[in-house]
Amino acid sequence: xxxxxxxxxxxxxxxxxxxxxxxxxxxxxxxxxxxxxxxxxxxxxxxxxxxxxxxxxxxxxxxxxxxxxxxxxxxxxxxxxxxxxxxxxxxxxxxxxxxxxxxxxxxxxxxxxxxxxxxxxxxxxxxx
Numbered sequence: 001x002x003x004x005x006x007x008x009x010x011x012x013x014x015x016x017x018x019x020x021x022x023x024x025x026x027x028x029x030x031x032x033x034x035x036x037x038x039x040x041x042x043x044x045x046x047x048x049x050x051x052x053x054x055x056x057x058x059x060x061x062x063x064x065x066x067x068x069x070x071x072x073x074x075x076x077x078x079x080x081x082x083x084x085x086x087x088x089x090x091x092x093x094x095x096x097x098x099x100x101x102x103x104x105x106x107x108x109x110x111x112x113x114x115x116x117x118x119x120x121x122x123x124x125x126x127x128x
Contacts, residue, residue, distance in 0.1 A: 002055075003055035003075070003078070004052055004056060004058075006055070006078045007053070008048075008052055010048035010081055011045070011048035013044060017037075018041055018045075029092060036092060037089070040085040043081065043085055047077055047085075054070065054073065057070065067120055067123050069117070073116035073120055074113075076109055076110070076113035076116055079106075080109030080112070080113050081106070082106070083102045085106070087101070
């Protein structure tokens with residue numbers, strides 16, 4: 001249930017950030033900063049949908065109970081999205097330069113999330 005909530009919350013966050021960018025905040029950023037913000041926003045949007053879908057799957061499907069890779073993939077998507085997207089948002093949006101250093105870690109965690117999801121799918125199909 002928490003994964004679904006986090007997916008919905010991250011979707012809401014993407015909408016809020018997008019609105020701020022469209023309605024003036026984007027004008028205060030340099031071209032490079034705006035490009036980074038837009039990358040973070042795209043990842044935030046995509047990952048919010050994936051996390052919400054995984055949350056629904058975990059709630060409604062019995063596979064989540066017997067296949068821990070679905071749960072770990074979901075958790076990795078949440079952590080990776082927060083580190084990657086919010087690292088950029090905080091770094092450029094609030095001039096908190098330190099947070100730009102967590103962005104690559106978020107990217108690696110997102111890659112791990114995809115690997116775990118692949119394993120989960122294979123395990124379901126082939127019973128690995």
